[in-house]
Amino acid sequence: MNYKVQTLNNISKKGLKLLGENYTVLDQPENPDAILLRSYKMHDMDIPASVKFIGRAGAGVNNIPLDKCSQQGIVVCNSPGANANAVKELVIAGMLISSRKVIDGVAWAKTLADKGEDVPALVEKGKSAFGGPELYGKKMGVIGLGAIGVLVANMAVDFGMKVYGFDPFISIDHAWGLSRKVKRAVSKEEIFKNCDYISLHIPFMDETKNYVNADLLRETKEGLRLLNFARGGLVNYDALEEAIEENKVAAYVADFPNERLLKMKNVISIPHLGASTPESEENCADMVIYSLKEFLENGNIIHSVNYPDCDMGVCESINRITVNHANIPNMLGQITKVLADNDINISIMTNKNRKPWAYTMIDVDSNVGEEVKKALKNIEGVTRVRIIK
Template identity: 45%
Template sequence: MFQIKTFNAIAQEGMSRFDEDNYQVNQSETPDGIILRSQKLHDYEFPESVLGVARAGAGTNNIPVEECTEKGIVVFNTPGANANAVKELVIASLLLSVRPIIQGAIWVQDLTGSNIEEQVEANKKQFAGNELEGKKLGVIGLGSIGAMVANDAYRLGMEVIGYDPHVSVDTAWSISRRVKRATEINEIFSTCDFITVHVPLLEQTRNLISDKELAMMKPTTKLFNFSRGEIVDPEAVLKAVNDGYLAGFTTDFADERLLNNEKILVLPHLGASTEEAEINCAKMAARTLKKFLETGTIKRSVNFPTVEMAFYSPYRITIINRNVPNMLGQISSTIAAAEINIDNMINRGRGEYAYTLVDVNETDEAKLANVVSLLEQNSDVIRVRTIKNTETSY
């Protein structure tokens, strides 16, 4: 029986994937898996029982990923599950940046008298805007969200240019061939009328756009940040809009410094706030964590490599270890010394850590427990567990 702990409200459509025959939810303080949305876990004392943490969302800044990695806890996210919701908000914000729709709607509410229609016709000129068609949009980061924004902006008639030195093969196939590719990020900064950022928050992307980058932009450029607040330097943006060399800034991350400025639109982190996105994220998080707990498969992890292998043997041994030379040899020799036959084996490394799946033709649980004990004695091994194949009878 696996124990699952949740933080925040997780959509039932996702939690229902944990069948009652094999899972209990929020009934133990020593869970095997954790699912959360925005809860911060940096001060959370992880029980030794925790094997995996799944975040129903793309960002994992609320999870101490490095600490989890050192403890052999696999951290998952749900890239792409909320991409459509964020994409729609970005497109809406592009439209709002050129058409004063909100201002006009507020103005109408204050009208009085019997000739409101005449007042509207006489004063609507003050809300005249511009069109997106024919304007140039730069998209920095062509992941799930950036690719969708680029494609839809092109369909609106915009000229779209994208920059991403690390675009995946899957994403490359999904991007319209009419989206142009920038080989240097500075090409985006210096030529585009609108710039939208869709990159993860890493040390090298913190303040990706600051004084230097803003100075390259045309004074008519409008900037959008629906990625993470720290990607764009707020002080630099304030100076740019106040000094007139940035036309506008829209962000989904509230910052007191950016409030009450007519050139800045601050949204209350609405990017993934749709019922559909929450359901999609919950389903993906539950499915990923369930697969990991039951088979050891790692997919969509932010701290360990993707490792998948068909499971046909009676038992599977999973090993998380430091990525040092000859670990595969040590693992296989330890298992062989315990007189256990290896049916299949796969190993993948990621940075300083590696993950190995070993399928064994063995049903003697005492022998399996012994080999786990032997593997755990290796100082470079962080975590070992055995998984019984419940799909086939032996």
């Protein structure tokens, strides 16, 4: 079977080669089976009914209409952690340039270009304006201990810093990767009251909007260097500006510039370079393309953000039925009744939910006709039915 894949942004060519000969990749194919993108904003896009999968070569999915996709039975997957090392390295740079005033110093040094033989003496005379503290021995707080946060925390340990982590929802997998030298903080308030450097690594959503606010910054340790390589909306800019004016915050490093930040003093605005490395782009593409192939060829869901992850391995039965549906009572009963009414025996079945949506995979030992597929699709709450040969 040949699958059509539409790309809305440039995707790593090396990654696209992983698709193989059964895939056609075009900017605007008719009736695409899947869409791959990076930062393209899809909210105003008419998504073709043929689309079954949308893959984001990156972590954030704010540019994808998740509710709309879920209602159309479209599985949306991202590539969490694929750019983690790239972001971690930029956090290191952010910590250093916020401490040592390297950017200001380099800019000042360029003003001496026409001073001839006086340059060395002028440098020695003026360099004291650009001094700053070392990282070694300072307290570092990391809020959000996912793939990136764990790497940042471990890196800070290697730098000889005293590291505190806060994440009430840390996963077991990420906890296993965290250095035992990272101390557990019980609240974000504890982090802000005690740490010299703080790096944010939490998702942006309604619950985390203005996560860093006036109340939090009012109690923060004076001279804080705050780094945000997660999302701009996590920090309240009114509170930030006030904290900078009161010397509570010595520097704010952000990977998401806007006009206000660019005009604010003691702010270092990096032009969204967190994942801008060739290795990161390839890793993101590799991960999301693997998810795409697993879903289209075997019905498996890996790294989804709107439906539950569900994996039954390679399809070795005569047919595999996959059903995207609402997470409501008696759904499994209705699905299995349709199969029983058509004398179809179930070999293996898996059902998982991610409220308010669920996903059911069924391997059967006989062919499934279009009439069965239609009957399943007619069940109230079912958004999509696929029959994988």
